[in-house]
Amino acid sequence: MEGPFHVRLKRLANCDPLGQGGAIGKEKNRLQPRLFASLILFIGSYLPLSLILLAQDFRYDLLWSSPCWPVDNPTCEIPLRNAGYSLTIFGVCVACFIISLVALASIKPKTPIDLKETNYVPADLMHYTLPYIVSFMSLDYQETGKFIGLIIFLGWMFTITYRSGQLILNPLLVVFGWRLYEVKYVFPGDATPRTARILSTEKLQPETRYNQAMIQDVMIIKSDKAKGGD
Structure with a gap:
């Protein structure tokens, strides 16, 4: 049974940019995921x-x-200095990451696009999170000031990534076979070239039609080729 998070993410991803008002009109009305x-x-x-x-x-x-x-x-002694904090935060992060993977797996891209140029950019995906992780490797739960500083920092990071439309770019997805591309594409029946970033589980090829779903400003492609594509 799908929870509310899966339903909201699927509704967002399965919106058809050609359905109401054409591709250009829909691109001007990009939806944002709910806050939760x-x-x-x-x-x-x-x-x-x-x-x-x-x-x-x-x-x-x-x-x-x-x-x-x-x-x-x-x-008996628990081999953790702050077991309540460390285990709870780790458990919440694991749960959220699993939910994110399940939600991505449930997305069914339906909107066709024709790729004209594709550029695989693996390094760019790593830039979104890892530098900030390295910055806090010396953090300790017993250092209250640093811990509060981390929470403030992450709050700003969430606001920036949410507003910039890059929230879905998670470097951990690389481990599960996702790849980041910069592409030029057109919608079928519309020769206007556009650029986008795409997360895909497939190796994208130019001059090929794929089905995509949009989450914020990032497209999701999961199948190797759209049915009926060139």
Whole structure:
């Protein structure tokens, strides 16, 4: 059963730019994901940061200690300095990332476009999150000032990526076979050339017709070729 996040994302992605008012009219009225869905996408993209913080919170002096059994023994110690924070934040990021993957898998691109030029840009996808993760590798949950600073920083990052239409660009998608392209394309029956960024699970080829779905300013392509394409 699909939850509300999946329904909202599918409605957004399956909008037909040729359906009402033509391709140009629809492009001027690009939809934004709902705030809740956007937060899920954004939080999931920072899964590596939560894993780094979890590793930094681990008490390595207890790594070779004897297993504690039963676990309710008063002498048992959790090998984390701030278990509540680190485990909760890591769990939330894992959950959000899984939901994001399931939502992407549920999208069914339906709007055809004809690609004229394709340029695979793998490095660009890495630029959206990883530099910010490296900046906070020395962060510790026990350093309250730095932790609050991180939350403020991530709040600004969310606002910037949400407003810029790049929220869907998650570098972790590379691990799951997604590729980022810069392309020139036209809509069938409209010779006006346009440019776009595309996330695709396929190796895109020029002079080929594909079905796409739009999320913010990024197209999603999943099948190797549109039915009836050239």
